[in-house]
Amino acid sequence: MKDSDRKSYLASVTDRFVRGQMDRRAFLRATSKLGLGAAALGMGMGSRPFMLNKALAQEEMQPSAEVMAWLKDVGKPFAGTTLKFATESTPPSNAINSQLKKYFEEATGIKVEIEVLPLEQVLQKMTLDVASSLGTYDLYYIDQSWAASFSQDVFDPREQIKAKADLAMPNYNIDDFLPALVDGISKYQDRWVGVPYDIPIFIMIYRRDIYEKLGLKAPATFEELYTNSATITKEMGPDTFGYAGQMKSGHYALECEWTSMLWGHGGSIFNADKTFVGNDERGIAALDYYTKLKDIMPPGVNQWTWDGQGQAVAQGVAASMLSWGEFFPFFDDPTQTKVSGLCEAVIPPQPISLRKPEECGFGEIPGVGHQGGSSLAVSRYSKNPDAAWLFMQWATCADTQALVTTLGGGTGPTRASVYDDPRVKSHARVGAGTTRHLPVVRETIDKYMGSEPDLPEWAQISSDTIPVALGKYFSGSYGSSKEALDDISTGIAAVLKG
Amino acid sequence: MHQSKLVRTVRTIAGWLVVGAFFFPIYFWTSVAFRDSKDIFNWPPIIFNFQPTMRNFEQVFGISFGFARQDAVAPGGGNFYMAPRLWDSIVVASMSTVLAITVATFASYALSRMNFRGRHQFVNWVLSTRMMPPVAVAIPMFFIFKQFNLLDTYIGVILIHGLMNLPLAVLLLKSFFDDIPAEIDESALLDGASRWTIFRRVVLPMAKGGIAATAVLCFIFSWTEFLFVLTLTQTGLKTVPVVSSTFVTSIGTAWGNMAALGAAAIVPAFFVVLLVQRHLVRGLTMGSLKQ
Numbered sequence: 001m002k003d004s005d006r007k008s009y010l011a012s013v014t015d016r017f018v019r020g021q022m023d024r025r026a027f028l029r030a031t032s033k034l035g036l037g038a039a040a041l042g043m044g045m046g047s048r049p050f051m052l053n054k055a056l057a058q059e060e061m062q063p064s065a066e067v068m069a070w071l072k073d074v075g076k077p078f079a080g081t082t083l084k085f086a087t088e089s090t091p092p093s094n095a096i097n098s099q100l101k102k103y104f105e106e107a108t109g110i111k112v113e114i115e116v117l118p119l120e121q122v123l124q125k126m127t128l129d130v131a132s133s134l135g136t137y138d139l140y141y142i143d144q145s146w147a148a149s150f151s152q153d154v155f156d157p158r159e160q161i162k163a164k165a166d167l168a169m170p171n172y173n174i175d176d177f178l179p180a181l182v183d184g185i186s187k188y189q190d191r192w193v194g195v196p197y198d199i200p201i202f203i204m205i206y207r208r209d210i211y212e213k214l215g216l217k218a219p220a221t222f223e224e225l226y227t228n229s230a231t232i233t234k235e236m237g238p239d240t241f242g243y244a245g246q247m248k249s250g251h252y253a254l255e256c257e258w259t260s261m262l263w264g265h266g267g268s269i270f271n272a273d274k275t276f277v278g279n280d281e282r283g284i285a286a287l288d289y290y291t292k293l294k295d296i297m298p299p300g301v302n303q304w305t306w307d308g309q310g311q312a313v314a315q316g317v318a319a320s321m322l323s324w325g326e327f328f329p330f331f332d333d334p335t336q337t338k339v340s341g342l343c344e345a346v347i348p349p350q351p352i353s354l355r356k357p358e359e360c361g362f363g364e365i366p367g368v369g370h371q372g373g374s375s376l377a378v379s380r381y382s383k384n385p386d387a388a389w390l391f392m393q394w395a396t397c398a399d400t401q402a403l404v405t406t407l408g409g410g411t412g413p414t415r416a417s418v419y420d421d422p423r424v425k426s427h428a429r430v431g432a433g434t435t436r437h438l439p440v441v442r443e444t445i446d447k448y449m450g451s452e453p454d455l456p457e458w459a460q461i462s463s464d465t466i467p468v469a470l471g472k473y474f475s476g477s478y479g480s481s482k483e484a485l486d487d488i489s490t491g492i493a494a495v496l497k498g
Numbered sequence: 499m500h501q502s503k504l505v506r507t508v509r510t511i512a513g514w515l516v517v518g519a520f521f522f523p524i525y526f527w528t529s530v531a532f533r534d535s536k537d538i539f540n541w542p543p544i545i546f547n548f549q550p551t552m553r554n555f556e557q558v559f560g561i562s563f564g565f566a567r568q569d570a571v572a573p574g575g576g577n578f579y580m581a582p583r584l585w586d587s588i589v590v591a592s593m594s595t596v597l598a599i600t601v602a603t604f605a606s607y608a609l610s611r612m613n614f615r616g617r618h619q620f621v622n623w624v625l626s627t628r629m630m631p632p633v634a635v636a637i638p639m640f641f642i643f644k645q646f647n648l649l650d651t652y653i654g655v656i657l658i659h660g661l662m663n664l665p666l667a668v669l670l671l672k673s674f675f676d677d678i679p680a681e682i683d684e685s686a687l688l689d690g691a692s693r694w695t696i697f698r699r700v701v702l703p704m705a706k707g708g709i710a711a712t713a714v715l716c717f718i719f720s721w722t723e724f725l726f727v728l729t730l731t732q733t734g735l736k737t738v739p740v741v742s743s744t745f746v747t748s749i750g751t752a753w754g755n756m757a758a759l760g761a762a763a764i765v766p767a768f769f770v771v772l773l774v775q776r777h778l779v780r781g782l783t784m785g786s787l788k789q
Contacts, residue, residue, distance in 0.1 A: 084732060089747035094577045113733035116577055118746045121728060128637065128729075134644055136732065200748065307750045311539045326749050335553075336535040409749075 061407055061423065063103045064399040067169075071394060074167060075108025078387040085391075086115040086125045087141035088374070091326060092198045095408030096395055104394050110387050119143060123459070126150065135381035138388040142194055142375045144185040145252075145463075148456045151188040154377035157195050160389050167386055169393040176398060176415045184365065184451035185414075186375040194377025195396050196414035198326075201449060202260055202370040203440050205313065205328060206320035208344045210240065218346045219320070222264055225349050226293055232319045233296040241298045244318030245290075246309040249471025252463045253305035256370050258470055260322060262286040263366035263450045266353030270361035270453055276492045279485030282353075287473075287481040294474065302474050314339060322348060324372060325441045329410035333432035341430040345437035347444055360453070367450030373414075409433040412441045457495050465491040524764070530757035531555065538753050554758035578745065578755045586735040588766055589652060590727075591720040594659035598716045599709060601660070602667035607697055609668070610675035611683060621672070624665045632662070636729040643730055650734035658726045663716040670715070674708025675701065710777030717770050721763075738763045 087093040097114040105111055117125065122141055129136050130153045142150050161168050174195070177186075181196040204225075206218055211228070214235055219225035229242025246253035259269065267282035277283065294301065298317055301308075310327045312318040314337035325345065334340040348368040357365045376396055378388045394400055401413045402421040410433050418424060419442050428436040452462065466488055473484035530538055532550040559581045609621060639658065640649070648654030678701055686696045702709075724739040731740070738759060745756040 086732070089577065089744055091749065094747070098577050115733045116744050118743050119748070121743065124728075128640060132641060132644070136644070136649070198748075307746075310750050314536065315539050315541065317541060324749070330749055338536050 061403055063100070063403060067394065067397060067399050068103065068107050070169060071104060071107035071390070075110060075387075075390055078384070078390065079109025080111075081109075081384050081387045082111040082113060083138045083384060083388055083391055084113050084115065084136065085139040085141070086117060086122050086137050088119045088122050088143070089116045090198050090374070091408035091411035092395075092401075092404045093141070095404045095411075096400075099407050100400065100403055104391060108387075108390065110391065112391060129379070129381065133381045135379060135383045138379055138382040138384050139392060140194070140377050140379050141197070142377055144371070144373050144375070145452060145459050147186065147188045147193045147375065148454045149459060150377075151191050151193045153380050154194055155380060155385065155389070156192045157377070157392070158192055160378070164386065164389065167389055167393075169390075169397055172393055172397055173417075176417050178414060178416055178445055180445050180449050181371075181373065181414050183363075184371045184449060185373040188454050194375030195392070197374050197376040197396060199412040199414050199441075199445065200324035200326045200372040201412065201441060201444055202256075202322050202348055202368065203325040203328070203437065203444050204320065204322055204346045204348050205331065205343055206346070207313075207316075207339065207342055209342045210236070210319045218344065219349050222261075222289060222349045222352060225320070225322075226289070226296075229293065229320060230296045236319075237296075240316060241312075241318050242296050242320060243293060244304070244309045244312035244321050245294060245297050245301050246304055246306045246321075246323060247294065247297075247302045247471075247474060248305045248308070248467075249302055249475065250464070250468045251305050251471075252467060253309075254467040254470050255462045256306075256372070257322070258287070258290060258466070259452065260348070260368050260370040260450065261290045263354065263370075264349065264351040264368045265289060266351065266355055266366075268355045268360040268364055268366050270364055272359055272361055274361035274496075276489045279482065279489050282355075283485055284481050287485060291474075291481065302471065313337075313343070322368075325437055325444070326409075326411050328437040329432065329434045332430050332434040332436075335432070345440040347440055348448055362453030362455045362458075363451070364453040365449065365451035367448050369444040369448040369450055371445070371449050371451050405435060405438075406433065410435045410437065412438065412445075455496075461492055461495055465495055527757050528761040530753055531761045533754055535752075535754055554754040555762075558755050558758040558762070578752060580738075580741050580759050583736050583738060583741045584759070584762060584766070586652075587721060587737040587763070590655050590659060590735075590737055591717050591766075593652070593656045594663065594720045595713050595716040597656060597660035598663040598667045599713050602664055602671050602712070603702070603705075603709065605664075606668045606671035607675055607701065609672050611680065621669070624668050627665045632725050636725055639726070640729050649730055650732045652735060654730055655727060655735065655737075658730060659720040659723060662723065662726065663719055666719075667712050667716055670712045671705070671708060674705050674712075677708075678704050707777045710774035714771055714774055718767060721767050 093114065093116060097116065101112045101114065115125075123143070123146065126137065126140055126142075126146075130150065140150060140154055142154070157174065161172070161174065177196050178199075181199055182192065185196045185199070186192050186194055204219060210216075210232060211218065214231060216228045216231065217224070219228050225243070232240060232242035246257050248254055262268070262278055262283055265282050265286035267278060267280065267286050269276065269278050271277045298312055301312075304312070306323055306327070309318075309321050309323055310330065313321050313327075314331060316338050328343065328345050331337050331343045332340050351366075351368055355366045357363075360366065376392055378385050378392055382388050396414075398415050398417050398421070401415050401418045402423050405411055405413050405418060405421075405424050406427050410427065413419060413424070419438055424435050424438065427433060428438070430436070452458065469484055469488045469491060472478065473481065478484040478487065526545070529545075529548070531554050532552070533548050534551050534553065537544060537548045557578045560579045609617060643649045643654050643658075648657065682700060682704075683696050686700050687693075691699070721737075722739055723737070724743075727737045727740045742756055742759060745752040745759075
């Protein structure tokens with residue numbers, strides 16, 4: 001039996017034992033075939049699935065011996081080097097920081113210091129580093145909306161592979177990164193601004209129990225999303241509402257949800273002439289729909305980012321949300337939420353119509369599955385670019401991504417092969433760190449992904465110009481949706497003009 | 499008599515209401531530290547009836563309450579292990595307070611007692627440094643600190659917090675020294691005491707209350723300062739306000755962990771205030787009655 005099959009089998013039988021689907025005798029018999037027997041019993045003694053998988057993780061979730069051997073060999077000249085990396089607190093960064101980097105450090109002798117910060121502070125630190133060219137950080141965490149701004153400040157990984165053949169990881173396989181993510185997250189014009197590092201993407205998450213109780217089906221269209229949500233709010237409000245949005249005034253979250261609605265109604269932010277067209281008739285229809293949907297959301301929704309939106313579902317206040325897939329494992333964690341095992345993930349609602357990418361400007365790709373995500377790249381100003389390149393390859397190789405996905409709590413992998421990794425699949429059950437939503441994430445990436453425009457001014461437009469005006473609109477400062485969108489158009493024109 | 503009892507009762511109730519209004523946010527925040535995530539955002543809110551857990555404290559303070567660096571955390575210690583950061587805060591706040599108070603005591607005594615050209619302008623100049631927004635200084639400071647290898651070091655942060663508190667400490671202490679009659683100094687001078695002896699043996703003991711009050715303010719300002727620590731540190735050290743922001747993750751905010759750190763962070767500051775409480779009351783009321 002292959003090692004991977006053995007791990008998958010062990011995970012499966014232990015999971016069944018914990019759930020009471022297998023008696024102790026059968027469990028011992030099954031594990032004895034793996035040469036574990038009674039020793040495996042300890043793995044199944046935890047009262048919660050999470051504890052089980054944590055125990056199992058510590059036993060079984062080890063890096064590949066092949067990867068470790070390569071690191072040991074290639075890392076020798078860099079022993080004693082210290083690498084610095086500032087990152088947002090995301091599942092991959094947290095898994096690497098707290099559980100995985102020790103393997104890299106032990107094998108190479110390279111010390112890795114990871115500074116975990118909120119996203120806007122990462123941007124501040126990186127901007128300062130780039131402006132000063134001081135190389136205080138060796139690796140950059142680049143949010144997809146910053147790709148254009150930092151494209152000249154990092155190495156293109158394809159060039160690194162060619163230029164440093166002796167440092168290239170065998171079987172790193174850069175083509176394994178999902179092409180849609182390379183285009184949406186890591187590519188600016190012809191350059192790769194690092195490699196895709198994580199991929200939060202909008203999927204539809206809904207309460208299966210509530211939908212079944214009211215005889216509803218998972219929303220497949222925007223119209224169904226509204227009618228289902230209105231029915232739930234009518235039947236179960238004010239305790240439970242049909243839908244929760246992420247509509248905090250002036251916050252990037254509001255821009256994300258709005259673009260999803262805009263794209264879903266056949267609109268786009270820019271046209272091929274690079275002019276804002278979010279205020280055309282499709283844009284107006286999208287904002288009118290969003291306004292209608294807001295009316296059946298919980299009060300106070302205009303104060304919520306994705307955090308408040310997620311809490312609304314986790315507390316049973318809302319029955320559905322269109323939001324980042326990486327929230328799904330959180331809902332399945334019985335220690336964190338009251339809805340463990342009650343939520344389901346499906347693909348986002350089908351768009352009413354969809355504008356083609358060639359009709360849009362700045363590389364914008366319309367799609368309801370709004371894609372976020374970030375790249376990992378080596379800074380051009382790093383004083384240890386080779387050691388940083390080793391770390392980058394290790395952190396984004398298929399083996400590490402599989403470990404990150406399982407240990408990091410079911411975050412979406414950016415490599416195609418990781419979705420089929422037995423270790424990842426073995427966690428597809430109800431409980432903390434579930435991966436049972438990943439097939440939906442994969443399908444959304446492949447077929448329904450929407451990607452924001454790439455332009456250096458995008459960080460300002462997406463985090464300020466658009467969400468501030470939308471916030472004012474939802475607080476009643478404009479006479480109509482058209483007026484608000486026209487104001488956004490004027491604001492964007494001013495930003496682009498400089 | 500009956501009316502007086504009524505007034506007393508109303509006063510007592512009003513007193514308790516005021517105390518409650520101040521105490522309730524602290525209670526609620528602390529109680530969040532003892533809750534699982536699912537018990538935090540309830541509607542209607544749960545005030546008392548929740549299942550207490552130590553999970554948040556375990557994650558924030560690790561397996562043992564040691565002052566190991568982050569890289570010494572055992573596997574599974576997690577990204578929310580913050581005990582070393584509490585220690586960083588204590589070191590930075592204490593040492594920067596000592597630095598600011600030491601320098602400010604000498605400077606303010608000189609400004610209070612000695613006559614030299616431009617004394618009043620000097621006081622205004624000290625005050626003007628407080629008028630500049632810290633963000634205007636933070637980025638130039640980053641370059642200066644990088645040049646002198648002070649980035650991400652205790653000395654660097656202690657220095658910047660000390661400098662930040664210095665103008666306020668000088669102005670406050672000067673007003674306390676001004677309140678001590680100059681005739682006392684003159685009498686001591688007539689008795690043959692040197693300026694240093696007067697300062698050390700006569701004036702300083704009388705200004706103890708004012709120094710304590712100023713020290714508390716400096717400590718609290720350093721304890722809660724965010725911008726300079728964020729800009730001038732990386733992984734070597736961080737203080738509580740900066741690491742509190744790291745509980746904001748891409749998949750939500752870890753409110754329970756944040757509350758655990760916040761609740762624990764109240765304790766050292768509370769003890770500092772407690773230690774100097776006796777002097778503090780004296781210091782704060784110093785000069786309230788003019789001779």
